[in-house]
Amino acid sequence: MLQLTGVEAGYDLLQVLWGVDLHVEEGEFVALLGPNGAGKTTTLRTIAGFVPPLKGSITFRGQPVNGVQPHKVSTLGIGYVSENLNLFPAMSIYENLLVGAYTIRDKARIKATIDLVFELFPRLLERRDQLAGTLSGGERKMLAIGRGLMPSPSLLLVDEPSLGLAPMATLTAFEALKALNKRGVTILLVEQNVNTTLHLVDRAYVLEQGKIVLEGTGAELLGNTHVQEAYLGI
Amino acid sequence: MTTATNLQKVPFAKRYLTFTGFVLFALVLVLALSAVMRPSILVDTLVTGGMWALMAGGLALVFGVMNVPNFAHGEFFMIGSLVAFTVFSPIQDTVLSDPANTGVLKMFGPFPGMILAALVGFVCGVLLEVVLFRPLRKRSRDQWVMNTFLLTAGVSVVLVNGDRLVFGNDYRGISRYWDVHPIVILGQPVSVDRAMVFVIAMAVIAVFALFLQKTRIGRAMRAVSQDETGAQMAGIALNRIFVLTMGLSCGLAALAGGALLFMYPNFPDVGVQPLYLAWYVVILAGLGNVQGAIIGAFIVALLQTLAVTFVGLGWVDVLPTAFIIVILLFKPSGLFGSEVKGVWEQ
Numbered sequence: 001m002l003q004l005t006g007v008e009a010g011y012d013l014l015q016v017l018w019g020v021d022l023h024v025e026e027g028e029f030v031a032l033l034g035p036n037g038a039g040k041t042t043t044l045r046t047i048a049g050f051v052p053p054l055k056g057s058i059t060f061r062g063q064p065v066n067g068v069q070p071h072k073v074s075t076l077g078i079g080y081v082s083e084n085l086n087l088f089p090a091m092s093i094y095e096n097l098l099v100g101a102y103t104i105r106d107k108a109r110i111k112a113t114i115d116l117v118f119e120l121f122p123r124l125l126e127r128r129d130q131l132a133g134t135l136s137g138g139e140r141k142m143l144a145i146g147r148g149l150m151p152s153p154s155l156l157l158v159d160e161p162s163l164g165l166a167p168m169a170t171l172t173a174f175e176a177l178k179a180l181n182k183r184g185v186t187i188l189l190v191e192q193n194v195n196t197t198l199h200l201v202d203r204a205y206v207l208e209q210g211k212i213v214l215e216g217t218g219a220e221l222l223g224n225t226h227v228q229e230a231y232l233g234i
Numbered sequence: 235m236t237t238a239t240n241l242q243k244v245p246f247a248k249r250y251l252t253f254t255g256f257v258l259f260a261l262v263l264v265l266a267l268s269a270v271m272r273p274s275i276l277v278d279t280l281v282t283g284g285m286w287a288l289m290a291g292g293l294a295l296v297f298g299v300m301n302v303p304n305f306a307h308g309e310f311f312m313i314g315s316l317v318a319f320t321v322f323s324p325i326q327d328t329v330l331s332d333p334a335n336t337g338v339l340k341m342f343g344p345f346p347g348m349i350l351a352a353l354v355g356f357v358c359g360v361l362l363e364v365v366l367f368r369p370l371r372k373r374s375r376d377q378w379v380m381n382t383f384l385l386t387a388g389v390s391v392v393l394v395n396g397d398r399l400v401f402g403n404d405y406r407g408i409s410r411y412w413d414v415h416p417i418v419i420l421g422q423p424v425s426v427d428r429a430m431v432f433v434i435a436m437a438v439i440a441v442f443a444l445f446l447q448k449t450r451i452g453r454a455m456r457a458v459s460q461d462e463t464g465a466q467m468a469g470i471a472l473n474r475i476f477v478l479t480m481g482l483s484c485g486l487a488a489l490a491g492g493a494l495l496f497m498y499p500n501f502p503d504v505g506v507q508p509l510y511l512a513w514y515v516v517i518l519a520g521l522g523n524v525q526g527a528i529i530g531a532f533i534v535a536l537l538q539t540l541a542v543t544f545v546g547l548g549w550v551d552v553l554p555t556a557f558i559i560v561i562l563l564f565k566p567s568g569l570f571g572s573e574v575k576g577v578w579e580q
Contacts, residue, residue: 070466071472074468089460099453099457099470147467
């Protein structure tokens with residue numbers, strides 16, 4: 001479904017990705033793991049169109065996505081939940097979701113998706129009219145994921161949902177992602193929380209210094225000595 | 235559920251006994267007192283306030299959405315009054331040459347000029363975005379606010395002197411739009427022109443506010459002003475929103491210029507005073523806050539009217555500026571804070 005081949009990207013004089021190859025198949029739940037500064041966020045930003053790739057190709061369902069503008073990537077069916085969430089702080093939860101559905105013209109469909117988001121995160125329904133800027137960290141994550149779901153993307157890119165969250169809230173976020181995946185949404189997740197993530201996902205990649213160094217199913221990687229030493233502290 | 239509802243219930247005292255609440259209460263009190271003493275103060279405040287709201291609302295919108303401090307905003311006022319004058323003069327001549335048979339033209343004659351002024355303003359705003367801001371945005375967004383400030387200041391100079399070059403350094407004005415007897419409001423004769431200006435301003439502001447709050451595109455504009463990246467993630471094409479924002483803002487300024495032609499005859503520098511007034515309002519209300527700017531416009535109008543009525547015409551700018559200085563001393567972010575934070579503050 002999503003295929004990255006030899007992708008190199010970076011910012012001005014600093015190249016971050018040095019040939020990333022990865023693929024995500026329809027319905028899969030894939031994680032991208034790695035230490036700080038490895039280029040995980042840059043990989044997602046490159047797919048989402050915010051960082052133009054220097055080399056390599058990105059295709060989504062056979063269509064090239066290289067250098068496509070961010071707002072067009074979202075209309076292709078790729079949703080992106082960024083690390084700092086990029087919510088609209090002076091808008092209510094409900095309005096944030098409505099903006100998320102900007103590309104959808106069918107009112108009935110918008111309503112149905114909002115109901116789905118509220119079903120997934122009942123907490124958001126309780127605070128429907130509260131401004132996004134006044135929400136707690138966990139609620140903000142829920143809202144960001146909910147907003148990402150509004151155009152009914154077939155692939156959702158999620159950047160570190162556990163960042164800055166209490167363990168309980170992290171669990172809620174992960175459970176929601178798993179539930180979404182069961183509903184048929186393909187997910188590419190970036191995480192630092194290696195242990196929990198590997199138990200959750202179908203397959204994972206390990207990214208180090210801008211290159212994919214390991215690939216395997218969750219169980220395979222949990223048994224890998226490099227992963228155990230570098231990330232699990234065993 | 236209980237925690238959620240409790241959190242939303244801010245105590246009355248906390249919500250209204252703020253600095254802003256106090257200032258607004260004091261201003262309403264002043265307005266009420268002076269209105270009892272001299273009803274003309276109320277009428278003047280509402281009429282001029284409505285027009286400053288058109289100017290300042292657009293200025294605040296452009297600053298909020300695009301982070302452009304538009305110092306050429308007054309020139310769109312000038313363009314509006316020029317268009318309105320050009321369209322209205324022949325209509326007025328027709329009416330004057332044959333007053334008996336042109337009843338309809340007498341009643342509706344002023345509107346084509348105003349509408350065309352708004353349209354031309356819209357087109358000029360779109361051009362400004364496409365020809366100047368878009369290439370700059372592509373090249374670099376470093377120092378964006380400073381660069382666009384210089385750019386718009388330059389555009390202002392070019393437009394003022396372009397107008398002087400092409401149309402000459404003359405006053406092109408009309409004595410009145412509607413040649414009928416004044417109507418009486420609160421025992422005060424008010425010219426139909428001024429009453430109509432108020433009605434037009436209120437109607438346009440109401441439509442503008444509804445557009446921003448309730449429509450898909452208006453919501454997208456507010457989204458862009460709050461988080462550009464988030465807006466792009468939601469599939470909003472920034473360029474389209476920027477074009478529309480600039481067009482709307484300049485269209486509103488041109489409409490103000492067209493509607494106020496009877497008070498501000500067109501000449502090259504006519505936009506300077508409205509520009510500074512709009513900036514007073516925007517600074518007073520908090521940069522980029524459109525709703526705040528609309529209320530702020532009436533505050534500035536009230537202070538101007540008070541200055542003219544009780545002190546003298548020379549003090550018309552002194553009272554609002556002094557008031558703004560005092561407000562900023564206590565609340566540096568402006569009277570209505572900055573509910574909407576632009577990229578420049580983040």
